[in-house]
Amino acid sequence: MSGLAEVPVFEKRLLVTGGAGFIASHVVVSLVKNYPNYLIINLDKLDYCASLKNLETVSEKENYKFIQGDICEPDFIKQLFETEKIDIVLHFAAQTHVDLSFWHALEFTYVNVYGTNVLVAAAHEANVEKFVYVSTDEVYGGSTDEEFDESSPKRPTNPYASSKAAAECFVQSYWERYQFPVVITRSSNVYGPHQYPEKVIPKFISLLQQNRKCCIHGSGLQRRNFLYATDVVEAFLTVLKEGKPGEIYNIGTNFEMSIAQLAKELIHLIKKTSSESEMEHWMDYVKDRPTNDLRYPMNSEKMHNLGWRPKVPWKEGIKKTIEWYKENFHNWKNSEKALEPFPVTEPFAQLSGP
Numbered sequence: 598m599s600g601l602a603e604v605p606v607f608e609k610r611l612l613v614t615g616g617a618g619f620i621a622s623h624v625v626v627s628l629v630k631n632y633p634n635y636l637i638i639n640l641d642k643l644d645y646c647a648s649l650k651n652l653e654t655v656s657e658k659e660n661y662k663f664i665q666g667d668i669c670e671p672d673f674i675k676q677l678f679e680t681e682k683i684d685i686v687l688h689f690a691a692q693t694h695v696d697l698s699f700w701h702a703l704e705f706t707y708v709n710v711y712g713t714n715v716l717v718a719a720a721h722e723a724n725v726e727k728f729v730y731v732s733t734d735e736v737y738g739g740s741t742d743e744e745f746d747e748s749s750p751k752r753p754t755n756p757y758a759s760s761k762a763a764a765e766c767f768v769q770s771y772w773e774r775y776q777f778p779v780v781i782t783r784s785s786n787v788y789g790p791h792q793y794p795e796k797v798i799p800k801f802i803s804l805l806q807q808n809r810k811c812c813i814h815g816s817g818l819q820r821r822n823f824l825y826a827t828d829v830v831e832a833f834l835t836v837l838k839e840g841k842p843g844e845i846y847n848i849g850t851n852f853e854m855s856i857a858q859l860a861k862e863l864i865h866l867i868k869k870t871s872s873e874s875e876m877e878h879w880m881d882y883v884k885d886r887p888t889n890d891l892r893y894p895m896n897s898e899k900m901h902n903l904g905w906r907p908k909v910p911w912k913e914g915i916k917k918t919i920e921w922y923k924e925n926f927h928n929w930k931n932s933e934k935a936l937e938p939f940p941v942t943e944p945f946a947q948l949s950g951p
């Protein structure tokens with residue numbers, strides 16, 4: 598007996614960025630539980646929408662490591678790849694709130710484009726074996742009936758979507774120039790526990806749970822496709838295993854509803870009413886966003902061919918989500934602020950960049 602503690606040797610070392618946020622926290626929890634031979638390193642700046650409570654079930658596990666840090670700091674990121682010997686990257690960290698992006702466009706460009714470039718450059722230098730960049734259906738811009746596939750042109754209409762599209766170009770260029778194995782995903786709206794209540798589903802749920810009205814932007818006729826968090830986790834695990842280098846994958850669903858319909862559905866479930874006039878009482882139509890795409894119909898056949906399909910029915914997913922927010926609305930210290938119809942913000946944000 599040497600008396601020295603045994604240092605675990607991991608088969609792979611996987612870096613997840615933004616793992617204290619909504620989607621990536623579900624991904625981290627699943628990876629830590631299902632891949633005990635992988636070390637899962639969660640890099641997160643802990644911005645306002647992050648919560649370490651999202652990771653409570655895995656925080657003490659041997660194959661989990663949290664590092665607080667910023668993807669926009671090149672020296673730190675370079676060193677991270679050197680010291681942690683990363684094999685695979687799943688890049689989720691981003692500024693994600695469309696409403697906020699209209700007022701903070703430069704900050705979105707800085708984090709989403711510059712930060713992604715810093716990360717992919719460091720990953721390339723470190724010879725990482727796979728780099729997954731998590732993008733969005735919003736890069737396609739709105740459509741009424743044209744169904745987007747992965748070769749459809751990018752026509753973003755808001756600063757958030759533009760920054761995600763621009764970041765995709767940087768990532769893709771590493772494949773074109775160096776055959777560096779990048780994979781890009783574009784997913785529909787995701788819902789479920791852990792989402793900061795600035796986004797529409799947790800916002801409407803939380804407002805109704807506090808006996809306040811759902812604030813509907815504009816006409817409420819805009820339609821969105823919603824995927825439950827665990828289905829999206831399955832999609833990322835599929836892309837990790839089966840995703841081909843240089844490829845783009847739509848992660849979508851045919852399940853779609855308008856924002857006004859969504860409000861009615863939540864009023865029905867939370868306020869236990871089906872009367873039109875009572876429903877109207879809980880709906881408050883406010884001014885619209887500067888631009889608000891009508892629909893993002895997407896074809897996800899490429900993902901289906903990899904063996905993935907969404908499984909969780911809306912009724913089941915939304916019930917679990919409503920239950921979760923009853924107990925966890927205060928997981929973020931500024932949750933109340935998230936319930937304003939539009940972000941409460943200074944008109945000219947200070948840009949803390951280089």
Ligand SMILES: NC(=O)c1ccc[n+]([C@@H]2O[C@H](COP(=O)([O-])OP(=O)(O)OC[C@H]3O[C@@H](n4cnc5c(N)ncnc54)[C@H](O)[C@@H]3O)[C@@H](O)[C@H]2O)c1
Nearest residue numbers: 615617618619620642643644647667668690691693786787
């Ligand atoms: N939520 C959706 O419906 C949806 C749909 C399609 C694509 N996406 C994409 O998925 C990813 C995750 O989205 P989400 O809704 O879970 O996000 P989120 O806003 O809940 O979490 C983002 C996380 O990134 C972290 N972060 C922000 N800036 C950082 C920085 N400079 N350095 C390190 N960490 C930083 C935050 O602290 C936070 O934990 C994003 O890239 C988003 O564009 C989201």
